[in-house]
Amino acid sequence: MIRRLFVLVLLIIIGYFLGTAMASIPFGAEKVDVGPYRSVGNYYVDNTVQETGGVNAVTSIVVLYRGFDTLGEVTVLFLAATGLAAILALTRERRKLKKEKPSLIMRVGTDYLFPAAIVLGSYVFLHGHLTPGGGFPGGVIIASGFLMLFLAQWRYKVDELGLKIIESLAGMTYVTIGLIGLFKLGTFLGNFLGKGTPGALLSAGIIPVIYIVIGIKVGSEMTGLLQNLRETTENE
């Protein structure tokens, strides 16, 4: 009880300090501009079409202006999948749980929804530079398609070796794209493809290429992660 009170007091103090700090950042105010483009956001928005050919400023930032972050982000996800597989590797043999079989409606329904989910995911990551979305949500949607099957199909399994190979090939492709930029243009992750007409599917240089790679990678990683998590106990 004393601990709880102590924590509450601590929280009130933290909340007060955070509140005062936040209060000095006006909500919804115009982006401050002291010098020429003091706010980097304004620069990105005004130059994304000329410099990258991408219509969606957020994805231009994610893939090109701050592309290194995205490489790191993909690595983090890769790490999570790897670490989870490593930690759960030996827990696999024990405990057998009795499981209820899924019903016919779930099984048939997910059969029909699964290809649709894959197409939807591909749509989301292919149109990353035009509409909201991108590699990560697209990959997660694809993985959600597999998740449906894991949930609603009796003992559904994905080939683990295949997933592993797809995952590492996609990762290597991403780094290779970066290295091609380094050797062709002298900067890592440089945009070595043409910009195209803004708004078309084939535009914005390497953004769609990288998003395809990320989508495939995230999809396979998430699927592997879910499968590993599910298989720590066996059916029946």
Added chain:
Amino acid sequence: MVSPILLIAIPLFMAFSVPIWGLISKKLPKLVPFFTFAITTAILVSLLPTLFSGQQGFNLTSVTIAGIKPPYGINLTFGPASAFFALIIQLVALAASLYLFEYEPPEPAEKFYMLFILVVLGATGMVLTGDIFNMFVFLEITSISSYALTAINKTGHSAEAGFKYLLLGSLGSTLFLLGIALLYGSLRTLNMAQLSLYIHQGHLDPKVLMAVVVLFIVGLGVEAELLPLNGWVPDAYEAAPIPVVSILSGVVAKAGLYALARVLYTIIGIETGVLNLLLIFGILTLLSGELSALRQKDIRRLLAYSSIGQMGLIILALGGGNSPMAMVGGLFQAFNHAIAKGLMFLALGIMAAGFNKWDMESLAGVGKAKPYTTFLFTIGLLSTLGLPLFSGFWSKFLIIFGLVHSGQVVYAALALIGSVIEVVYFARLLGYLYGKDPSEELLNSTLESKKGFALLGMTFLAAFVILIGVYPDFITNFILGGTAELVYKSFYISSILGGI
């Protein structure tokens, strides 16, 4: 085309490719970490000549990514401080990867090697990056792979230590992100040089500055083993596999330290009174670590607490930044601590190999059973103590003189007391190692002759310790340049943003 970016790109490529090597042959993944780090070390060494050219004796290059100029794109900074810490990281990682040749990692081995490469990659990225959000991303890479590596033994103990680390670590990095959010909200930029410039010009509200300082210290203090946030350290050091422990103390802690120094010195600036905070945190960490080490029986826990104490000493030295001498000592000490602790942990791993008991009683007399390994361990230990002729001597000397010089006599005296406590417990440890007769079990587990590669790596580290102890000029350039880079903001800003 050699560029610092390769220090990050090549390990990343190799880490992704480990499963492919595993398909070709089961033995191949074992070699990947060593070759990766050998390549990166070679790249780093080949970059050094250009680093130390120019009029000031060193220069700071900014490498853009995707060809976008610094305030708008992410850039890597390759100056003396970054290169110095990158060198520390690469050296420790190289020695640890040599150790891996003789080490049977917990199953699945492939994943272990991937995580091992990625933790070093994350630390290198943290050290090289010039963008604060990018630093957060690399911090997360480092810490998430460390969580996994801590818990990888899959015993209850290691899982618990891993969870503890994960809890503190992710809490810390979220707070760091909150600090970045506050900074971005007020200044609308993420580039460190730009942030530094704006804060210097006084565009930041003092309330926000205060909150940001606290959030950054708390956020990075988890990795840098600061006092209230280092609860994970002893448990993690006790539960993780030995090469991982040497990485944790030699690489992860150093990267956290660098991040802390970079953020506080370059971005916030020492004129804002951060230094007093650092002094207090440092001395508390130092004393608590050393005092706790006195009571330990398990050697790993003892070394863990000693490591906390050393980190406290370094932070104390950073807090004496008013006099460059303490700062120089601090950076020097970071180098020594990384090399010596890495060496000690690796040697301890071989001392207890095939035996798996880690308390002083069961390892008593190991000096007679495994003389060479124990000798290497002793070199690290003496260097940590700060005996003359070992590298630790110079750094402790510089720190204490620097503190006295900048008027912090009380802190200098307390640091000396800490060193005395250190002598007490290390002397006791040495007494156990050499003074007693080895048990049967210990004698039977003598596998020293089979550990050739691991001993090679450790010998290499020990040679460094002695070489620098005798001839410190070897890295003086680095340290002086690093100090200058960290302390003189205007140099950093003008090198990255161009003339002002």
Added chain:
Amino acid sequence: MNWIIVITLIGLGTVLTILRMAMGPTPADRAVAVDSMTTITTALLVLLGLFMKRYIYLDISLVYAALAFIATLAIARYLEGGV
């Protein structure tokens, strides 16, 4: 005016489902409430997309419509002892 009435109705619906979620005696009740809430929310998102006059916002509702049932499916499978 149209907007206010429509959004108020839908918002009240969301509030009611959340109340059921907070009160519901069994986990199944709460899951039912969440399931309906996702459907209501999808409609709300489409409406807001019309209000903001941006075609691109429909993608979000699309993702919701296609995926939201997975959470319900997972909870249901847990309750009946599957997963």
Added chain:
Amino acid sequence: MLAIIGWIMIYIGAIFLFLGALGIFRFPDVYNRLQAGTKCTTLGAFSTIVGVGLVNPPWLPKTLLIAFFILLTNPISSHALGRASYKSGVKLWEGSVVDKCKDFEECHKKEEEE
């Protein structure tokens, strides 16, 4: 013209969505709540979304697609929930008339044995 039809559909949809939520709030047990939750919210969302498509005709294909997804996924999820609650032993409301679960299960056991 199309816009007016669209707005009417949006209104109908909003009302149904509200009524569905009210049903979830008022009905006495899980199964009855599911009845309200599934039917009213499905029709409500369908009508609202297609209404939006009619108000702004270029959006029609995508809104139809969203509505189609809702029409497809909602019955599956409510079936799953209903099945889950009866398998996990959620009791029917006291006012219920008949409960054939036991008969059904016995009949099924027999079939499986045969």
Added chain:
Amino acid sequence: MGSRLSKFLYTAIVMFVLWLLLTSTFNSQEVIAGAIISVLVAAFTHERFTRKGLANLHPKRVVCMVLYFFYFFWQMVKANIDVAWRVIHPKMPINPGIVHVKTTMKSDFGKLMVANSITLTPGTLTLEVLGDDMLIHWIDVKATDVETASKMIPGVFEKCLKEFLE
């Protein structure tokens, strides 16, 4: 049932239509990308997606399907008004219970359609499907024995669905 090729083609066509609805444009780049994606997806999922293949696209069946959709929609509206009335009514006139019915549909897809239609229409909700038997929650129970209930609940849809599914 259908051959592999017809299954594959059917899946690819359906996916392509889905893509066209998603992009809602006939831009050549989009169409080509859609074709590639639908072929790829179909190559991996056709076994799962369909059992009859192209036979599903016979014009008569498509017309039946559309007609069924309208019929079903009308039933759905009726169901909603019914439930809405029960919700608004202050006394909540409900008379719920779980009944057991039998369906005459043979194929999995047919069962799915019947079950989903039941779920979305007057006062009924499918709880379980096992073989031919269905367990249904009925908000206003009118008959408790299997035969009568079967006529009253799935019978309505089966008449129409049988035409084009079996």
Added chain:
Amino acid sequence: MAPFVLYLSLALAILMIVGAIVVVVTKDLLVAVIASAVVDLVLAILFYILQAPDVAITQAAIGAGLTTAIFVVVLRKTERFEDD
């Protein structure tokens, strides 16, 4: 942002906090997972209202299903009720 959208987001924010409080209070971890799904859902709508469609779609893709499924699987592997 029209005023009524502001009121809507106020209501949604309150609902989100209610969901979070349910998570804190309940002893049944399954209920906690369901309520945290609500928090994710509302968060996605708030992102949407704040004109961040990319974030909203990501939050939707993760919050609608993936996280809930992961938590549910973990509950299945461990235990459902919190003990004091």
Added chain:
Amino acid sequence: MSEAIKTFFSPSVLGPEIFYGSSVALFLIGLYMVLVKKNLVKIAIGLTFIESGVNLFLISIGYVWGKTAPILNKTLMMGTPSKEVVDPVPQALVLTAIVIGVAVTAMALSIVIVIHDKYGTLNISKIKELKW
């Protein structure tokens, strides 16, 4: 009176309260769960709440009254887009942060499974091997 209500509910007063307030509240609830709760799964949920709170705060930093999403269409491309759209940078940052949050959650939960395997409980105070 109506004047007072109007000023109270006017966008400039109500806005920050809603978004900053809810993000701080979410943050504090998460922190409370992490500090007080003994159950490992609840602690993991608390971590996700903290992350969500920070994400919401970041997004609300980038918002500007009356502006639209940073996805340009033909009309926006004509003029100066930065006058019409909100700040895209926080959105890009939050995308990364969300992914990292998912990774941390997955990692935490996998460790929770191992702990439950070894000790048979999720309650921290019952796990006595290490001090907490």
